[in-house]
Amino acid sequence: MTGLGDRLKEARTKKGYSLDDLQSITKIQKRYLSGIENEDYSMMPGSFYVRAFIKQYSEAVGLDADEMLALYKESSKNSLVEEDSTQIVPPMTRRSGLKNNPRLNETIPKIIVALFIIVIIVVAWVLWQQSSSSNKSMKDVETEPALTMDNNQPSKGLPVEPEEDTNVDDEETQPDSEPDEEVKKQVLTFENSSGEDSFYSLTEAEEFKLRIVIAGETWIAVTDENKKERTEKATVYNAGDTMDINVSDVEFVRIRVGRTYNTEIYVNEEKLEYSSDKTTQNIIIKYEK
Structure with a gap:
């Protein structure tokens, strides 16, 4: 103690x-x-x-x-080990069963040679099939009669009727096209970072919805500018948990993430890219309506 x-x-x-x-x-x-x-x-x-x-x-x-x-x-310091320390995996030892089995050692080279021969036969057969198909196509093209009929030439001995003018003024037939309504696309921008705090801005968005997807154990807390908790509670979440939060009524939110590598944050279905490789971060998003 x-x-x-x-x-x-x-x-x-x-x-x-x-x-x-x-x-x-x-x-x-x-x-x-x-x-x-x-x-x-x-x-x-x-x-x-x-x-x-x-x-x-x-x-x-x-x-x-x-x-x-x-x-x-x-x-x-003498009793706890860092939970994220690298685990040392003992090297695998090879079994010496193949070396002690002379019959198997004699059979393996024969199997390899047989497989090699089979592969050569299959490749040769495929190439022969392709060559036969190509030759047949060339013969069909050479024997096809090259007869064409010019539909624009008038028949001999028959009067030629004048062609009707089917062209109509485009201005009369084409209605004025209405300009496409401009669709706003939200802009999620990284501003700067300080220590564990990373600042973002959200513009050109009609709403502000968060989806937090948990891939492993992590701590999550979401608060607004009034320090009001926007999740059910700030606590430890586990793999498979998801949170959907509508924060369209706020000016900014602060998302406290215990383990970023186990946590994905989506802003109106757009994935937020962490600007830092720190494990623990505070993601602060300002909503400019």
């Missing part, structure tokens, strides 16, 4: 917050808050979320988040 949980609990008590109050403020489930105070992280979804929850807890009760995270790091 490093005293991290006691300090957080003491600061919460001084603020006059209960765990239920802190749950409403931070949107972190009460059982996770209790686990942090007891320094029991066994029920947490991963070390990434432990750090995120400690930071939010500290800020909510007025403590230095960096100092609290340093205490957590000190307590966990």
Whole structure:
């Protein structure tokens, strides 16, 4: 025990917050808050979320988040392994069964030679078929009589009737075509980034709808300019989850993404391309109506 949980609990008590109050403020489930105070992280979804929850807890009760995270790091450096570390796969060992089977070793070269001969026969047959078809086509073209009839030549001995003028003034026959109605196409533009924050603007759009598709475990929270939560709740989502949110009434939204590589964001069916390769990002989209 490093005293991290006691300090957080003491600061919460001084603020006059209960765990239920802190749950409403931070949107972190009460059982996770209790686990942090007891320094029991066994029920947490991963070390990434432990750090995120400690930071939010500290800020909510007025403590230095960096100092609290340093205490957590000190307590966990010998026991926790980074969840995203590369797994070392032991090299595969080849079985020596083929080397110990002389009959199979004698049969394999014969099979290869037989397959090679079959391939040559098939290729030769295909080429012969193509050549025969080509020769037959050429003969048909050579034997076809090249007789043509000029329909414009008058028959001998018959009077020629004047042709009727079938041309009609295009201006009289063609109605005035109405100009096509201009169709607006939305423009989703990356503006700039600062730390974990990436700023975008949405213009030329009649509506503002978000679709968030989850491919693996990640934390999602969507808030508007009034810090109002626009999702059912800010929490951990799992693979297969999707969220459809209509935010046409806002000036901007802030999407907190725990793991960008497990999260796809679509703005009016247009996929948003992350401007940064950071795992955790805040996507801020300004809607210019």
